[in-house]
Amino acid sequence: AQTVTQSQPEMSVQEAETVTLSCTYDTSESDYYLFWYKQPPSRQMILVIRQEAYKQQNATENRFSVNFQKAAKSFSLKISDSQLGDAAMYFCASKNSGNTPLVFGKGTRLSVIA
Amino acid sequence: GAVVSQHPSRVICKSGTSVKIECRSLDFQATTMFWYRQFPKQSLMLMATSNEGSKATYEQGVEKDKFLINHASLTLSTLTVTSAHPEDSSFYICSAPSRDGGGQETQYFGPGTRLLVL
Secondary structure (H helix, E strand, C coil), X not given: CXXXXXXXXXXXXXXXCCEEECCEEECCCCCEEEEEEEECCCCCCEEEEXXXXXXXXXXXECCEEEEXXXXXXXXXXXXXXXXXXXXXXXXXXXXXXXXXXXXXXXXXXXXXXX | CXXXXXXXXXXXXXXXXXXXXXXXXXXXXXXXXXXXXXXXCCCCEEEEEEECCCCCEEXXXXXXXXXXXXXXXXXXXXXXXXXXXXXXXXXEEEXXXXXXXXXXXXXXXXXCEEEEEC
């Protein structure tokens, strides 16, 4: 069974600074995907970034990047130049290949301080 | 990207009544859809997998007779909470897997339905 662990219930960052959210996972599959989703107060799930397990290169999306350590089963999210709009719940998730569901971590609530 | 809609966005009902929530993929076909439940200050928990043309599969601890799922077409799945009770009050979210413009697997989420049972 897949498990995803987020050990930081809450984090805060100064506006324009950088913050890293931690995530570890466990899976017995060799073909899987990892995701970070943002959930603002509206509760709409917004995809932030995705990483295919077979790719060694860390994914990046503008100010968001990941540090994917496959051997350690670690998948952290780095947010650079933090903005007030980044404040939200962030969920790390994994899924196996194919039409399979996501398995979510417990989430990290990020506050951005002006 | 692909769009998934849910209706209604929020519903308040009396204890003992049934509530139907619809999940539609608007611009793509989804043979599979997933239903999640999210209690306040908690994460999303998978309830069931909805399969077009066949029975849904439920996660352990989810009562299939209470949470009826019907995947009537390639773009519509419905979740009916039967004889709802206050403990069923929650945020229900559906998602559908597809591939984005780059061919990458992803999941598209509906905006969710907030259910309050009085």
